[in-house]
Amino acid sequence: MSEMRFDTYYAYDDLTRHLHALAAKRPDLVSVESIGASYENRNIWCATVTNSATGPADEKPAFWIDGNIHATEVSASTACLYFLHKLITRYGIDEQITRCLDTRAFYIVPRLNPDGPELIFADNPRAVRSSVRPYPFDEEPIEGLRPTDIDGNGRVLSMRIPDPLGVWKEHADDPRVMVRRDADEVGGRYFRLLPEGLIENYDGVTLTVQHSKEGLDLNRNYPIEWRTEGEQHGAGPFPTSEPEVRAAVEFITSHPNITGGVAFHTFSGVLLRPYGTHADDTLPAEDLWTFQAIGAKGKAITGYPDISVFHDFKYHPKEVITGVFDDWLYDHLGVYAWTVEIWSPQRQAGITEYKYIDWFREHPDADELTLMKWNDEKLGGKGWVAWQPFDHPQLGPLEIGGWDNRHCFRNPPPEFLEKEVALFPEWLLWQALISPRLTLHSFEATPLSEGVWRLRLVVDNEGWLPTYVTKKALERKACRGVIAELELPEGAALQTGKTRTDLGQLEGRAYQSAAGFGWVADTTSHRAKAEWVVTGVAGQTLRVKARHDRAGVVRAEVVLA
Ligand SMILES: [Zn+2]
Incomplete structure (x- = not known):
């Protein structure tokens, strides 16, 4: 088949073919799976991208990207495909991409709503807001x-x-x-x-x-401050009632290694962040500062202003929108999430x-x-x-x-498309690379007496963000600390310590003040230590594993000597 192009828009069948062709090109970097079926039974494709030689995706911090939940916003799919293509074709050449896929993973869903856009590509095109499922009534309008x-x-x-x-x-x-x-x-x-x-x-x-009659808006169907038809049109009969949103929510909640996310939409040329429903002073200060830092980086890279939906992006000053992706991801899971509105004709x-x-x-x-x-x-x-x-x-x-x-207006004209979607990869990579990441500092066995050793494991968070990612995540108890597990071979026994122990959360560098004097004290709050005393036999190998849902997994072994 022909190469994927970025000066054209793809209907579902072509998008599917291109996605699988990309995966076939680099099976070591990409796998494509269906995360669910749409209302009309189309597969919702998700590309998992990471260097599998350095570990599976679910043992690495990961970043979620989706597009095209709104039917007409087809350049959102292009933004996802462009990023995916860039990751694959520049791996091993571009330092940032190589480091990112060696240490992190991406879950990319180019077309979260595969049914709605098909109407745009029809001979007599028709625009619906989102899903093609009739709602709230299954009957044709009569006037x-x-x-x-x-x-x-x-x-x-x-x-x-x-x-x-x-x-x-x-x-x-x-x-x-x-x-x-x-x-x-x-x-x-x-x-x-x-x-x-x-x-x-x-x-x-x-x-x-x-x-x-297709009155649903899937980006009102997320399980956050969901409201009824009387309060908000198109939110569906209950949160995650729609198969497309259900698929996204189930995937995201069953992948606790997701440390952030971006949903692509059109248009306005802005980077939108939570909340849609609450003022900035309701966020924990550290989370607001971090959102602002991520936004400032995004603005510097893309030229798109970074704004709060509540303060700067309301359809009516007295009305808010609820049940949206980024509010849900931030408020319930406690990771930084954005809605990117591609393209500003103005x-x-x-x-x-x-x-x-x-x-x-x-x-x-x-x-x-x-x-x-x-x-x-x-x-x-x-x-x-x-x-x-x-x-x-x-x-x-x-x-x-x-x-x-x-x-x-709705999407960039085809001749402007590639230039516009090329604005985002650098910011997406940066957001993945700021995640927490667990690394091994040391694992040592020190002999104490005949047949007795002290084991010491030390791990670091080398990421910019703390392992918990946001203060909101701590408030929500969305993730526990670093778990260290010791594996004892036959003939070895634990004298002190526990085989599984919670070492707590590790800080990052995100809250470091800009002044390198005054109160500065660079403590080792990014580091954790676990100690055990074991009895065993010289020559035995002891293995340890440390893992954090958001920061990845490290393994180490030591030979008793
Ligand atoms: Zn949209």
Whole structure:
């Protein structure tokens, strides 16, 4: 089959083929498995990436990455595939990638919701929010405008209807640009804008737009502050009710070595962090500082601002969103989690000082001119389609055209795709490399008297983060300390100590103050020691294993002498 490309979007079958082809290329680095089946029974693929020669993935700290939980956000899948491809093709060449796969693992789910995007790739494309499962009712809507391609050009654009009460008028400097008329303005040429489509049971006067019967939003179905349909639309009948979310939650909770995660979405060009529901001062200070440090690194690498959802990314200032991936991962499991919104058309166009979601509610007309200029100069005019007269069977003569959302807003246009998804690998690698990691300092046997030895095991956390990762994890009792286990051969016996012992948590360097004077004292809080006294026979080999759910496993052996 042809090589995977990053200037195109893949439907499920092609994505599946490319994923398996990558794994076949480097079976020593990648394995692909299904972590569950979607509503329409498609496999949800997960690629486990690590150098298997240095140990299995589940004995290493790991990082979770998923994409495309929202149906139309297909560049999220590309971001995952691009990263995976880069890991495989640059292993052994790139120092950071090599070190990362030798010491850490990635679990990458390029398309967590395999059903919804299929509608985008259909001949007559249709957009649903997330899953294709009908919710809350399994019946077709019977009235209202159904968005669909009615002029047969393969795109669902806008309809422009002349209307003296219309909201919109042509901009004086560029008639292609539609802007709102002034509050007290009358006497001009005004228009009503609607999605391209046909109206079911039109009464001749009332215009409504249908909600699709696929009303679920899978990123409201995570088991964190989940709310009912009356409080939040599309969250499903109960937390993890949907097979795609259930698969992710089961995989993540059964892989306690996961120390962080990123879910890719579109669009806005921002790095979003928890909480969506609570102010920053509700986080433990150390966790907030660490989130800010990870975000600052992300901003430096990607150019995307790092922001709190609660403070800077609300659809309405009085409303919050609950049941989302990153809040769940942080609040319940106590690891650092992010939602990355790929692609900012505004920033591409040169509008740099703007407030993400708030921009849609209010922005200067000048921004619209700037976007049109971007279309002309950078998109080769492909983002905006000239208004074409169309005789609508219900609404009469109108025009179809305007911005092609699917081409330029929702995801990067194909020719911009690779450049955009290439922004993320360095930050993803950095986030994996800051994890805690257990290393062996020493394991020694010292003879005390005839047939009696003292054993001493010393292990370190060489990672930047502490073994527990977050203060939230301690609060939630999400992980225990380093467990040391001594294996005694036949003929050896324990005199003091326990065969399995909890050595507690090991600190990292993450909370180290910037001033190297004053109160500085670099203690060995990253180190733990276990001691045993054993009786045995000279020449016997004693083995020890130290493990921490989040920091990995080390093994050592010593010969009694
Ligand atoms: Zn999304």
